[in-house]
Amino acid sequence: MIAPSFNSSLGIDFVEAKLTKLGFTRLNCRRNLVSASTELNQIKAKEASRMSSLKTSIKINSNISDDSSGSIRQEVSTNGRRSTNILWHKCSVEKSDREELLQQKGCVLWITGLSGSGKSTLACALTRALHSRGKLTYVLDGDNVRHGLNGDLTFQAEDRAENIRRIGEVAKLFSDAGVICIASVISPYRKDRDACRSILPEGDFIEVFMDMPLCVCEARDPKGLYKLARAGKIKGFTGVDDPYEPPLTCEIVIQQEGEVCPPPEVMAKKVISYLEAKGYLQA
Amino acid sequence: MIAPSFNSSLGIDFVEAKLTKLGFTRLNCRRNLVSASTELNQIKAKEASRMSSLKTSIKINSNISDDSSGSIRQEVSTNGRRSTNILWHKCSVEKSDREELLQQKGCVLWITGLSGSGKSTLACALTRALHSRGKLTYVLDGDNVRHGLNGDLTFQAEDRAENIRRIGEVAKLFSDAGVICIASVISPYRKDRDACRSILPEGDFIEVFMDMPLCVCEARDPKGLYKLARAGKIKGFTGVDDPYEPPLTCEIVIQQEGEVCPPPEVMAKKVISYLEAKGYLQA
Known part of the structure; x- marks a missing residue:
């Protein structure tokens, strides 16, 4: 079974809020990291499943000129012609991640x-x-x-x-x-x-x-x-x-x-x- | 604090035996892998500390002709001249590891x-x-x-x-x-x-x-x-x-x-x- 990825900043915020509640802030995490990571994955999976069932589709308008800068301009094609200004949120996984x-x-x-x-x-x-x-x-x-x-x-x-x-x-x-x-x-x-x-x-x-x-x-x-x-x-x-x-x-x-x-x-x-x-x- | 590495096959065998007793065989591990890995590290640390305190020094004689084959011929120098045939056990970490x-x-x-x-x-x-x-x-x-x-x-x-x-x-x-x-x-x-x-x-x-x-x-x-x-x-x-x-x-x-x-x-x-x-x- 494939856990859907997070396609909206809303979803990520939601997970982060949950994690913060549980004490999993980046700077203040004193718990065993391995167990934290396991719990994190469980929360992510639940959240992903919740989001999947909601079939949320969020489109954010924005102008970004260069997709090599770490953000991606996702141009969904409709009828073979591009529709403009549909931004897919910042995609890249960074070194720190x-x-x-x-x-x-x-x-x-x-x-x-x-x-x-x-x-x-x-x-x-x-x-x-x-x-x-x-x-x-x-x-x-x-x-x-x-x-x-x-x-x-x-x-x-x-x-x-x-x-x-x-x-x-x-x-x-x-x-x-x-x-x-x-x-x-x-x-x-x-x-x-x-x-x-x-x-x-x-x-x-x-x-x-x-x-x-x-x-x-x-x-x-x-x-x-x-x-x-x-x-x-x-x-x-x-x-x-x-x-x-x-x-x-x-x-x-x-x-x-x-x-x-x-x-x-x-x-x-x-x-x-x-x-x-x-x-x-x-x- | 640095956990000493395992420098003898005896040490590794000992850990493997302990793990096998605990049911951590590679092919038959049904337990959560993350928790298994944590327990494994704890056992390793204990074993490492035990070995460190024993200050075990094991030298195994063998002939290996090429140190690029995945095994290492460790030649400990004494008084500036090499002493021969002191083998340091297989060192490499493989893709599968x-x-x-x-x-x-x-x-x-x-x-x-x-x-x-x-x-x-x-x-x-x-x-x-x-x-x-x-x-x-x-x-x-x-x-x-x-x-x-x-x-x-x-x-x-x-x-x-x-x-x-x-x-x-x-x-x-x-x-x-x-x-x-x-x-x-x-x-x-x-x-x-x-x-x-x-x-x-x-x-x-x-x-x-x-x-x-x-x-x-x-x-x-x-x-x-x-x-x-x-x-x-x-x-x-x-x-x-x-x-x-x-x-x-x-x-x-x-x-x-x-x-x-x-x-x-x-x-x-x-x-x-x-x-x-x-x-x-x-x-």
Whole structure:
């Protein structure tokens, strides 16, 4: 059975009034959110059914010039010709609505660092720990994206920049969707990372620098790439014959403790503490 | 306070055993899912706290050759040199895990049709109706994506194809994230749409054809583009001097009823009925 959607502001007001009566205001909701959401859905369903039976049809006249602004000008066609000025109320679901649904804030965790510095490991630990707390995450992995969206790009300088640009743009879309997007990409150049930061709302780009010594990364060499680079079989390899520009300022730095790399769950905890402190783990 | 994540399969087994005792098996869970999820989190938190206090450290020896396969080879560094064969258990959060969290199945609703055929209107009605049912959606709009990800593309033939390809790839990522992704793009060529379909798992690409007569779309002309095209100020405009290739087979067709366009909520209802019938509105 399909619950009808709310097609008039009257209907929404009615539900909101009911909710307010029940103490479900956005700013003053102290009750368990999950149970609140369940009750909300029940009230919505009842209200929807009530409205459906009333078959209310409300048309509001108004002039809105641009339907890309978040409102929709709904032009119902009659006899093949448009009838004007029939406005269908503001249609769009905003980022904040999705965040409320998910009980989290959309953002981008941008993990940067040398090959072998533990980016993927941290990304995995993060996605797992956040998921276990009921948070929706999505990992954009430099390598994986190259199989699809960025499959047309080479490893030459300008294509590497385009690779980062596209990942940044996609991460932005995920963040806008309310998702905690975890981008795990070497992204060696400061200007490329800063460009990704610049397209996101203030605070939503959280740069995590895997500050591991080259010798440690090279000793790990999980993909055998350092070996190939040293043998001259890969050209322009970050850390070998291409520079890595560490962030000048970034939100989070992951370093060795003494000469030991922190275990994944400890690294993840550090990032999650940051998210918690900044309010990203609630709506 | 951060709930520690589960770092050993022992811990997960323990929780699973507890859950099974309580009747929370995946296939046999008849209880309210929201309340189940709350109880699950409580049990997890208790277990996590127990594990944390025990400071269990479990190392499992195994050989896994590729950390991109969904498992992670965690190499804990000691004294700057890697110690081998310390496996950190399977880390990844899969599509099905996210779907369970969201209580829906990730998919792509691909809305195709002429300019002015009502794609954006349907996209808005859909996102609103699904959101009101607690479902996470995200609209990828052809125009909007051109401002960001596809900002480097022109309107020439090969760039238009690349535009569609990238939207298809991004939609695939959203679908993999568990989101119901609503792509609203003219996408006039069959082969471009079919290419997007081909990269998605069977059934997850749901093509919605806005089958509206050109004269209706042109009469609406919400962006004034038909007027410009007829005046020769836009070249290669779909429906005027560039073809629209209607789908030969597609999942959903939206048509006029008599000579009247169905209202947005009716169109949305048709799509939502499809999603419901195919099981996309549950995990």
